[in-house]
Amino acid sequence: MTATSEAALPEGGKPLLTTVAIVASCLAFVLIGALQALYGPAIPALRDEYGISPAVAGLSLSAHFAGALLGVLIYHLLRGRLNNRMLLGGSYLLMAVGAVVFAFSPSWALALAGTFVIGLGFGGIDYGLNRLFAVGFGHRGTAMLNLLNGHFGIGAIAGPALIGRFGADSYPELFVGAGVISLLILVTLGGVAAREPAPAPVSADSASAGGARVLPIIGVFIGIYVLHVAIETGVGGWEPTHLEAVGYGTATAATATSAYWAAMTIGRFVAAPISLRWSAPSILLVSCVGMAGFLLLATVPALAPYAYFGVGLMIAPIFPTCLPWLNRAVPGVAAAGAYVIAASMIGGVAFPPLLGAVIDTMEVNTVPLLLFLLAVICGVLSLWLRRNAPDPGGVPGPRDRARTDSVTAP
Structure with a gap:
């Protein structure tokens, strides 16, 4: 029995995520885990390149999280107008664009803008995939979400390890590589259902009791x-x-x-x-x-x-x-x-x-x-x-x- 056999089925009988889309989603979580963990080890190189203090360099992570918070809210607000593929695709594109801007920025202000754009994509991917896994696998949803978020941890361990292996000065190449992988994941979005199934109707008695x-x-x-x-x-x-x-x-x-x-x-x-x-x-x-x-x-x-x-x-x-x-x-x-x-x-x-x-x-x-x-x-x-x-x-x-x-x- 495959992982998708118990996924919630929208109209048309197809699962919310095919096996290929599940694998790509796990890769995406490795990617966002690595990106979040790269900022800290990259601080020495950022200070040398832009002539900034440690506190100012630390703003890169703050800008990332500010963008991520906004990305979650924007993704949620647009769910009724755009389908899952468009929203996830837009999130992957934002993360790729932000990574390239951050890697090649000539000024610190533009670099911060890049981290903010990375965060926008990060928040959309985090919220979008967590939601799809939560509603898409029936009673296996908790198990699948643990697997998905476990891959985030793999990325969080791998990011600093890569900086340790290649040096802090290699952060532009690592961010560009992350952007390229983000773009490659776009080809798997055909395995994501455009819409989630409508929730099961709740009886009037249950609604009044639980409301x-x-x-x-x-x-x-x-x-x-x-x-x-x-x-x-x-x-x-x-x-x-x-x-x-x-x-x-x-x-x-x-x-x-x-x-x-x-x-x-x-x-x-x-x-x-x-x-x-x-x-x-x-x-x-x-x-x-x-x-x-x-x-x-x-x-x-x-x-x-x-x-x-x-x-x-x-x-x-x-x-x-x-x-x-x-x-x-x-x-x-x-x-x-x-x-x-x-x-x-x-x-x-x-x-x-x-x-x-x-x-x-x-x-x-x-x-x-x-x-x-x-x-x-x-x-x-x-x-x-x-x-x-x-x-x-x-x-x-x-x-x-x-x-x-x-x-x-x-």
């Missing part, structure tokens, strides 16, 4: 997305500083931080088969409890590097697990996915400096405790969702699996 809870449910999902991204970026940004403060060397701290990001990639690939047996509410609750437990262990210096690796494993499934659950919990609110993805980007931009401001008034040793408190709040929100937004449309029971297997068996 009052729609906004709180979306709000709690947004809270979980903001908080878990805050923890993710908080660990990624402050783990090296914390480890050095408790006695580890710079090299050990850097290696442990790389292991943390690798753990997030590993965790998503591991979560894919698990999500076929465990419900989304259970995975979320275990992830939140696990995050809190490992962050508490990170307060013990001898355990801290290993504890942060555990935090990465626990964070990994949250983003791809909650998105299909959200779509099933509020099927009549098409904008819900855009809200939470945009919220996750805001959390990634806004929280690191906020955490830094808090640490300025305290000690860096308090980092794991501060993040532990956020994880506890995440756990409380997950319990609320478990009670108020059950997920009967997620993982099917044993009888349903047996029935599906008997129908699809050759």
Whole structure:
């Protein structure tokens, strides 16, 4: 049975994504993961080329995320007017154009404009593909989203590795290469359905009963997305500083931080088969409890590097697990996915400096405790969702699996 055999079928009986389109989508996520991770290692070369300070060079990532946030919102607003192929195609083109502008810009202002355009395409690809995978695979949506986002992690590891291999001065060639790959992916868009199937009609009784809870449910999902991204970026940004403060060397701290990001990639690939047996509410609750437990262990210096690796494993499934659950919990609110993805980007931009401001008034040793408190709040929100937004449309029971297997068996 192929991955597309259980995808939602729009009018005409074709799947939302063919096998070729699924492979291309995974390649696209490797690409956007690599692009996002290339900015930091390229900073030394950017400073030399444009004569700018580290803080100014860091604006490249800020411009990228600003563009990505706008890209998510534009993609969502245009969904009713343009089809998936046009929107994804436009996103790939924007990313390719932005990459070339950034690589060959004669001025820093134009280079920042290039990163903003890259971000526009990045946001459209991130939102568009996450949405298609969330609605396109039935109860396998969570597994497929974990696989898709796992490939983002592969790119995030590969980008800095390429800079390390070829040197920071090679960043123009790497960005141009990413742009070329983005253009090549365009030829696979024929395997993407133009439109998604209309959501199943909701009975009047169900609508009246659940309507009052729609906004709180979306709000709690947004809270979980903001908080878990805050923890993710908080660990990624402050783990090296914390480890050095408790006695580890710079090299050990850097290696442990790389292991943390690798753990997030590993965790998503591991979560894919698990999500076929465990419900989304259970995975979320275990992830939140696990995050809190490992962050508490990170307060013990001898355990801290290993504890942060555990935090990465626990964070990994949250983003791809909650998105299909959200779509099933509020099927009549098409904008819900855009809200939470945009919220996750805001959390990634806004929280690191906020955490830094808090640490300025305290000690860096308090980092794991501060993040532990956020994880506890995440756990409380997950319990609320478990009670108020059950997920009967997620993982099917044993009888349903047996029935599906008997129908699809050759």
